[in-house]
Amino acid sequence: MVRFENVGLRYGLGPEVLRDLSFRIEPHSFQFLTGPSGAGKTSLMRLLFLSLRPTRGLITLFGHDIAMLSKDAVATLRRRIGVVFQDFRLIDHMTTYENVALPLRVMGHDEDGFRDEVVELLNWVGLGERMWALPPVLSGGEKQRAAIARAVIARPQLLLADEPTGNVDPSLAARLLRLFIELNKSGTSVIIATHDIGLMDQYDARRLVLHEGRMHVYD
Amino acid sequence: MPDAYVAAEREPASPPPKQAGKQPLPRFHSPIVPRHSVAGRALVAVVAIMTFLAAVTTGAVVLVRSAISDWQAEVAREVTIQVRPGAGRNIDADVAKAAEIARGFPGIAEVRPYSKEESARLLEPWLGSGVAFEDLPVPRLIVVRVAADPAPDLAQLRKLLPEQVAAASLDDHRGFIDRMRTMGRAAFLGGLAVLALVLTATMLSVMFATRGAIATNRSVVEVLHLIGATNSFIAKHFERRFLGLGLKGGLIGGGGAIALFALMELAGRRLLGTATGDQFAALFGSFSIGVIGYTAVVVQIVLVALVTAAASRRTVNRTLETIH
Numbered sequence: 001m002v003r004f005e006n007v008g009l010r011y012g013l014g015p016e017v018l019r020d021l022s023f024r025i026e027p028h029s030f031q032f033l034t035g036p037s038g039a040g041k042t043s044l045m046r047l048l049f050l051s052l053r054p055t056r057g058l059i060t061l062f063g064h065d066i067a068m069l070s071k072d073a074v075a076t077l078r079r080r081i082g083v084v085f086q087d088f089r090l091i092d093h094m095t096t097y098e099n100v101a102l103p104l105r106v107m108g109h110d111e112d113g114f115r116d117e118v119v120e121l122l123n124w125v126g127l128g129e130r131m132w133a134l135p136p137v138l139s140g141g142e143k144q145r146a147a148i149a150r151a152v153i154a155r156p157q158l159l160l161a162d163e164p165t166g167n168v169d170p171s172l173a174a175r176l177l178r179l180f181i182e183l184n185k186s187g188t189s190v191i192i193a194t195h196d197i198g199l200m201d202q203y204d205a206r207r208l209v210l211h212e213g214r215m216h217v218y219d
Numbered sequence: 220m221p222d223a224y225v226a227a228e229r230e231p232a233s234p235p236p237k238q239a240g241k242q243p244l245p246r247f248h249s250p251i252v253p254r255h256s257v258a259g260r261a262l263v264a265v266v267a268i269m270t271f272l273a274a275v276t277t278g279a280v281v282l283v284r285s286a287i288s289d290w291q292a293e294v295a296r297e298v299t300i301q302v303r304p305g306a307g308r309n310i311d312a313d314v315a316k317a318a319e320i321a322r323g324f325p326g327i328a329e330v331r332p333y334s335k336e337e338s339a340r341l342l343e344p345w346l347g348s349g350v351a352f353e354d355l356p357v358p359r360l361i362v363v364r365v366a367a368d369p370a371p372d373l374a375q376l377r378k379l380l381p382e383q384v385a386a387a388s389l390d391d392h393r394g395f396i397d398r399m400r401t402m403g404r405a406a407f408l409g410g411l412a413v414l415a416l417v418l419t420a421t422m423l424s425v426m427f428a429t430r431g432a433i434a435t436n437r438s439v440v441e442v443l444h445l446i447g448a449t450n451s452f453i454a455k456h457f458e459r460r461f462l463g464l465g466l467k468g469g470l471i472g473g474g475g476a477i478a479l480f481a482l483m484e485l486a487g488r489r490l491l492g493t494a495t496g497d498q499f500a501a502l503f504g505s506f507s508i509g510v511i512g513y514t515a516v517v518v519q520i521v522l523v524a525l526v527t528a529a530a531s532r533r534t535v536n537r538t539l540e541t542i543h
Contacts, residue, residue, distance in 0.1 A: 049445065083445060089438070090442075119245065131245050
């Protein structure tokens with residue numbers, strides 16, 4: 001599904017923040033991406049959702065060499081990836097329902113065809129009664145769940161979550177982890193970037209550890 | 220798992236709108252690009268003000284051009300016969316004969332000899348009123364209005380007059396008309412230069428204001444980009460939204476200018492016959508910018524809206540490039 005071969009990344013003329021990364025993400029797999037602050041987790045996540053291009057090496061995503069893709073092809077490929085941002089990135093002038101339905105609208109789907117599915121998902125994440133609310137009035141936990149719902153509504157093959165439990169209390173963090181495990185069981189590959197050791201200890205999964213720009217894989 | 224999840228961490232929710240006890244279906248009502256924003260309102264204000272200024276400048280240029288054209292036509296419809304006094308000549312007889320020749324010439328609509336007193340009054344602004352004009356060799360004037368159709372052969376009249384009345388000569392104001400034409404052309408070109416500057420300032424202001432408005436929506440562009448929207452999808456929505464804002468501003472500004480010109484035209488008609496009205500009419504003609512002027516204003520409204528839309532597309536594309 002995802003293959004990195006000797007990937008390096010530097011910003012401008014600065015030092016390499018990621019060095020010689022070589023690893024694979026298999027279909028239906030679950031892994032934590034961890035490491036100390038500044039180790040390059042967010043940079044690696046940005047490479048994974050095609051927001052950055054590597055300065056060297058090869059990245060293959062769903063069988064495509066990303067260096068060879070046009071902008072439109074990248075956009076199409078990105079629809080197969082769900083991303084939960086650390087800062088949620090919900091659109092403030094849209095309701096919770098509209099935020100969650102946005103990826104489907106972008107894909108050009110008819111609202112009559114996806115409305116029930118969006119409502120069902122909102123109920124599933126506990127936002128059934130908040131679907132008319134705008135993000136500024138949602139609590140941190142609600143925003144987190146809305147961001148997760150938006151990331152999974154289009155049934156992505158790969159789900160990336162950057163510090164998804166960074167803004168919530170431990171009990172909600174545990175519940176969100178269970179949500180990701182459920183999604184993984186339904187067929188989605190999941191990568192959770194976190195430095196929360198307690199969260200990782202709750203589920204036995206592969207760990208990708210970044211340290212000083214290099215990766216160590218613990219299966 | 221979902222039920223357990225739902226049961227936990229439920230926080231106070233805003234009550235959904237209900238109809239007869241049944242929850243209505245949600246709908247995707249919101250536009251992709253926010254409809255109301257401070258930046259959007261500021262953009263409309265900038266577009267409106269700049270379109271108004273550009274339209275007023277256009278109207279002024281059209282008015283100046285039309286007024287100069289009217290002045291030229293007015294002056295060209297009139298020629299003057301000058302009869303100089305001379306030793307041993309009866310100037311009254313010379314004036315009468317020259318007027319008779321002019322009246323009999325084809326293409327002459329009206330001939331009006333100025334009396335001695337009228338001729339003297341013409342000199343009063345320069346010589347004062349206490350001068351004994353009887354002692355001065357003051358030439359006499361005959362004002363001749365020419366017909367539009369058939370036009371008289373003024374060259375023939377200029378040749379004929381001195382043959383019949385030695386002291387008479389014809390002045391068709393050609394030198395004055397040439398100077399006026401040059402002045403009019405200079406004023407028109409100056410007006411066009413000012414219009415070009417105003418239009419350039421309008422376009423630049425609109426472009427910068429559009430960029431500012433889009434900068435406030437950068438997060439929307441980023442989210443759309445990251446959830447898989449193509450660049451053309453994002454640009455199309457922004458372009459449509461900003462075309463609407465540009466049209467709104469353009470209609471307010473251009474519409475205001477059109478209303479102003481219409482009011483001035485109406486006021487000009489109402490004042491016609493009064494001293495002020497006649498003065499304005501002498502300077503600006505009918506005070507109407509005509510079909511050409513109104514069409515130019517409408518074209519400007521459309522142009523400004525298109526520039527706003529194009530600037531938004533360009534800015535969104537540049538924003539997307541920076542995201543990469």
